[in-house]
Amino acid sequence: MYGRRSISNRLSRYVVLLCAGLLLVITLLVGAFSRTLIERGTISLASRELEVVTSDVERVVAEVERAVDNVDWFVQQHRSEEPLMYQATRELVEANPNIIGSAVAFAPGYFHGRHWFAPYTYIDAHTNRIQSIQMGNESYDYPNLDWYRIPMTQGRAVWSEPYFDEGGGNRRMATYSAPMRDESGNLFAVLTSDISLEWLSQRMAESTLFNGSYAVMISERGMYIAHPDSSKILNQSIFDVASAMPDTMGLAIARNMVTGMKGTGRFIDVNGLDSFAVYGPLSNGWSIMLVSPYTLTFSNIYIFNIIMIVLLIIGLIAMYFGCRRLIRRKTMPIVEFSNAAMTMAKGNFNAHIPEVKTRDELMTLRNSIEYMQRSLNEYITELKATTAANERFESELNIARGIQNAMLPQDFPEDGRFGLHAMVQPAKEVGGDLYDFVLAGDELFFLVGDVSGKGVPAAIYMAIVRAAFHFIGSLGMPIQDVVRQVNNCLNDGNKNCLFVTFFAGCLHLSTGELEFCNAGHNPIVQVKPDGSASFLRAKPNLAAGLFRDFPYEGEKLHLEPGSRLILYSDGVTEAERADKTQFGEDRLLEWAGHLLPGVSASAATLDLYSRVKSFTQGSEQNDDITILSLQYGKQ
Amino acid sequence: MNVTITEEGNKALVSLEGRLDTTNADQFMKDITPLMNGTHEEIDMDCTNMEYTSSQGLRMFLMLQKTVSARGAKLVLRNMKPHVKEVFDITGFSHIITIL
Numbered sequence: 001m002y003g004r005r006s007i008s009n010r011l012s013r014y015v016v017l018l019c020a021g022l023l024l025v026i027t028l029l030v031g032a033f034s035r036t037l038i039e040r041g042t043i044s045l046a047s048r049e050l051e052v053v054t055s056d057v058e059r060v061v062a063e064v065e066r067a068v069d070n071v072d073w074f075v076q077q078h079r080s081e082e083p084l085m086y087q088a089t090r091e092l093v094e095a096n097p098n099i100i101g102s103a104v105a106f107a108p109g110y111f112h113g114r115h116w117f118a119p120y121t122y123i124d125a126h127t128n129r130i131q132s133i134q135m136g137n138e139s140y141d142y143p144n145l146d147w148y149r150i151p152m153t154q155g156r157a158v159w160s161e162p163y164f165d166e167g168g169g170n171r172r173m174a175t176y177s178a179p180m181r182d183e184s185g186n187l188f189a190v191l192t193s194d195i196s197l198e199w200l201s202q203r204m205a206e207s208t209l210f211n212g213s214y215a216v217m218i219s220e221r222g223m224y225i226a227h228p229d230s231s232k233i234l235n236q237s238i239f240d241v242a243s244a245m246p247d248t249m250g251l252a253i254a255r256n257m258v259t260g261m262k263g264t265g266r267f268i269d270v271n272g273l274d275s276f277a278v279y280g281p282l283s284n285g286w287s288i289m290l291v292s293p294y295t296l297t298f299s300n301i302y303i304f305n306i307i308m309i310v311l312l313i314i315g316l317i318a319m320y321f322g323c324r325r326l327i328r329r330k331t332m333p334i335v336e337f338s339n340a341a342m343t344m345a346k347g348n349f350n351a352h353i354p355e356v357k358t359r360d361e362l363m364t365l366r367n368s369i370e371y372m373q374r375s376l377n378e379y380i381t382e383l384k385a386t387t388a389a390n391e392r393f394e395s396e397l398n399i400a401r402g403i404q405n406a407m408l409p410q411d412f413p414e415d416g417r418f419g420l421h422a423m424v425q426p427a428k429e430v431g432g433d434l435y436d437f438v439l440a441g442d443e444l445f446f447l448v449g450d451v452s453g454k455g456v457p458a459a460i461y462m463a464i465v466r467a468a469f470h471f472i473g474s475l476g477m478p479i480q481d482v483v484r485q486v487n488n489c490l491n492d493g494n495k496n497c498l499f500v501t502f503f504a505g506c507l508h509l510s511t512g513e514l515e516f517c518n519a520g521h522n523p524i525v526q527v528k529p530d531g532s533a534s535f536l537r538a539k540p541n542l543a544a545g546l547f548r549d550f551p552y553e554g555e556k557l558h559l560e561p562g563s564r565l566i567l568y569s570d571g572v573t574e575a576e577r578a579d580k581t582q583f584g585e586d587r588l589l590e591w592a593g594h595l596l597p598g599v600s601a602s603a604a605t606l607d608l609y610s611r612v613k614s615f616t617q618g619s620e621q622n623d624d625i626t627i628l629s630l631q632y633g634k635q
Numbered sequence: 636m637n638v639t640i641t642e643e644g645n646k647a648l649v650s651l652e653g654r655l656d657t658t659n660a661d662q663f664m665k666d667i668t669p670l671m672n673g674t675h676e677e678i679d680m681d682c683t684n685m686e687y688t689s690s691q692g693l694r695m696f697l698m699l700q701k702t703v704s705a706r707g708a709k710l711v712l713r714n715m716k717p718h719v720k721e722v723f724d725i726t727g728f729s730h731i732i733t734i735l
Contacts, residue, residue, distance in 0.1 A: 453660075
């Protein structure tokens with residue numbers, strides 16, 4: 001029903017997102033860790049391989065050096081015997097498979113005064129047979145060659161830079177040259193042994209650590225001694241190659257190697273291949289390096305990582321659906337509760353609430369809903385009873401209002417001698433205000449009254465007042481006697497001190513003589529034929545119903561035809577609007593002073609009422625409003 | 636309507652403050668019950684801060700007056716604002732209740 005926004009979907013998403021975050025961190029850590037491990041493993045593997053290669057080469061080098069050292073004394077002993085010199089070189093070549101050539105090169109003029117004397121035995125590169133020659137002559141002036149000159153100058157045995165022995169062995173070789181001293185310590189010759197660079201290259205080529213890896217060997221000056229690409233041997237130095245590389249790592253490695261350092265490094269080679277190198281020196285100043293393509297070496301790491309990520313994604317997807325299913329099942333009661341609540345909301349308070357077995361929040365929720373259901377049921381029952389009671393009370397009030405309205409005369413007489421209209425608007429359903437009039441021949445008896453208080457209590461008292469008045473008023477007594485009688489009548493049994501204020505008048509229609517009596521009521525408004533309005537300040541006497549036999553006094557007034565009287569209750573003058581301002585006597589008088597002469601009594605009544613209503617601007621009416629307007633004579 | 640009653644021997648000094656209308660007439664009745672049931676010989680009400688009284692309020696004063704008179708005591712209202720005094724005058728209550 002809620003699709004993607006349902007609780008199960010949302011919670012599952014949150015859980016999966018959280019787990020994804022956690023697992024990602026773990027994967028990164030494990031990845032980094034395993035990468036370090038594999039890297040270390042690879043380095044140690046490569047280093048071991050380097051050691052093996054190095055020790056192989058070292059062994060050969062050491063053998064050559066030892067072999068030379070072994071015949072040292074022989075050469076020294078027999079340095080003047082030509083055949084033995086040949087024999088010495090031949091023995092070196094024959095006895096050592098790693099030596100492809102050997103010579104005893106005498107200092108110029110030393111051997112029986114000969115300028116060049118250098119017996120040389122070598123394995124012929126083509127025939128593979130051992131041959132001996134005397135190699136010193138004008139075209140092979142060995143005293144100027146490095147393999148002779150350097151040991152003679154330095155006075156110690158050295159390995160030469162690799163070279164192509166043009167006119168000698170006629171092949172690529174490196175030579176170990178040991179200077180010979182006679183008894184007096186003078187250097188008289190150099191004893192040499194050559195090793196083949198082809199052999200070294202072969203040995204290097206045997207070292208294939210990983211698929212695509214290779215080994216190179218360089219001399220002290222960085223010249224290639226062994227390289228898978230044989231064209232580089234003796235033709236290029238490692239610096240030539242390294243300086244063509246895109247980064248400076250190659251050069252750094254090259255510098256380290258020629259200075260005899262040991263280490264590992266990573267560089268981009270000339271072909272742009274990310275490479276990994278392990279290098280180390282040989283005791284004779286040469287250096288060996290094993291190079292492997294980095295991506296191949298560490299491809300395991302990538303495979304490992306990819307497998308982990310794939311597993312992770314699969315796991316997360318499985319977790320999402322698993323979670324969703326689980327949450328959906330566990331929260332099923334919520335959906336059922338929701339349906340039950342909806343059923344209740346629609347008015348069926350006996351909706352079945354699904355049972356819950358787990359003692360958890362769902363149980364609490366269920367109990368709450370059940371409690372709510374019970375409370376609602378009780379409340380609704382109570383409300384129904386109250387409503388019924390209220391309805392009954394209201395209907396009774398409406399009936400009472402009808403009765404009260406019916407007590408007040410609604411048929412206003414149409415008479416050429418006068419016009420009269422009145423209205424009561426209670427603040428509540430029923431009120432305590434009243435008006436009345438009786439026309440008996442020439443006399444018009446009229447009254448406006450206001451019972452203390454409001455609502456039902458006032459209404460009951462008002463009914464008594466009205467009944468007393470209507471009866472006593474119709475007896476034709478002078479007005480003050482009517483009032484006294486009414487007062488006494490109301491006094492009987494009035495323990496609650498209820499009282500009524502009223503203004504009662506009797507107008508003799510033929511003469512305009514007005515007899516009136518005021519029982520504590522508001523001053524009425526008199527409008528003279530010229531339109532001027534003023535309050536008729538009658539004697540207050542006393543509100544009726546309070547003291548038996550109170551001597552109410554009547555007064556008299558002559559009305560000119562065209563006069564108007566406005567009677568009202570304090571609901572008019574004390575009508576309040578929101579800012580607590582009252583309508584007041586001034587507004588009433590001003591309104592009366594602006595009444596046009598032709599306005600009928602009913603129009604005047606309704607106009608005043610609407611004036612009061614527009615003044616209060618919709619504020620709640622706080623007291624009953626009564627208005628009676630009487631107009632004497634033809635207008 | 637706030638009613639504050641202070642007693643001085645047999646005399647009760649009462650201070651009235653605010654409006655007295657139908658909505659709070661019952662409360663006012665409760666507030667002055669001690670005066671109705673009491674034995675004060677004189678009740679002096681200060682009306683300086685009384686803003687308004689409805690006919691219901693007048694009835695309360697009247698009931699108090701009747702009760703007080705019945706036990707031979709005296710009720711006096713003082714310092715009434717003109718527009719409040721006017722209500723007492725119009726209804727004739729000024730004849731029944733002593734207003735100074």
